[in-house]
Amino acid sequence: MKQLIDTHFHLDFIEEKKRQSFISAIANEQIDIIAQTLLPTQYQLIYKQYPVALSLGCHPWHIQDRQQMMYELQLFEQLLPTTHYIGEIGLDFAPSRLEQVDQGLQVETFTRIIHLLRCYEQHYQHPFIVSIHSVRSATQVIDILEAQALYQGNSQVILHYFNGTSDELTRHIRNGGWLSVHPKMLQTKKGRAYIQQVPLQR
Numbered sequence: 001m002k003q004l005i006d007t008h009f010h011l012d013f014i015e016e017k018k019r020q021s022f023i024s025a026i027a028n029e030q031i032d033i034i035a036q037t038l039l040p041t042q043y044q045l046i047y048k049q050y051p052v053a054l055s056l057g058c059h060p061w062h063i064q065d066r067q068q069m070m071y072e073l074q075l076f077e078q079l080l081p082t083t084h085y086i087g088e089i090g091l092d093f094a095p096s097r098l099e100q101v102d103q104g105l106q107v108e109t110f111t112r113i114i115h116l117l118r119c120y121e122q123h124y125q126h127p128f129i130v131s132i133h134s135v136r137s138a139t140q141v142i143d144i145l146e147a148q149a150l151y152q153g154n155s156q157v158i159l160h161y162f163n164g165t166s167d168e169l170t171r172h173i174r175n176g177g178w179l180s181v182h183p184k185m186l187q188t189k190k191g192r193a194y195i196q197q198v199p200l201q202r
Helices: 016-028 040-046 066-082 103-124 138-147 166-174 183-187 189-197
Strands: 004-009 031-035 085-092 129-135 156-160
Touching (some): 016 031, 040 066, 129 138, 156 166, 166 189, 183 189
Parallel strands (some): 004 031, 085 129, 129 156
């Protein structure tokens, strides 16, 4: 059987006492995971505990206020040397989310993260594989990626669970971006059209 990799798996959603048995079970099935995290503090808690590729994240749903954001961003910068995987990061402008997390604070957090990635990549020749959440915010996400020149580096920028417009997707792909594909996309006409729009190698 060909080895499979789930590139967006939330190991931190599994009860701690069940994680090791889960990892053993998928290893027996020749399945690997890239384990996404929601905050640098969560990443730090499980870093080195399990034999999986761990992704350093700062999810927009989990931004509480400026003080918490600054603490998490400082930790994010400190942890960058420990991984080539970044996720899950991004923006979420769905009305229900904006009631909980300020749009301006989301944009500031995401911009700072992309700036950190670009600077670190340039200084240490350390590219990243970046998984980005972009609910109702693909244009703003792409604007920031372009402004911070992350597309111009060697990192691979992936829009995860993309549901934006065809024009936004075209812009992302022309910039050299990647798209993650999942089963739900195959269930809609729009999703299938988007998959056809993306070059096979990306």
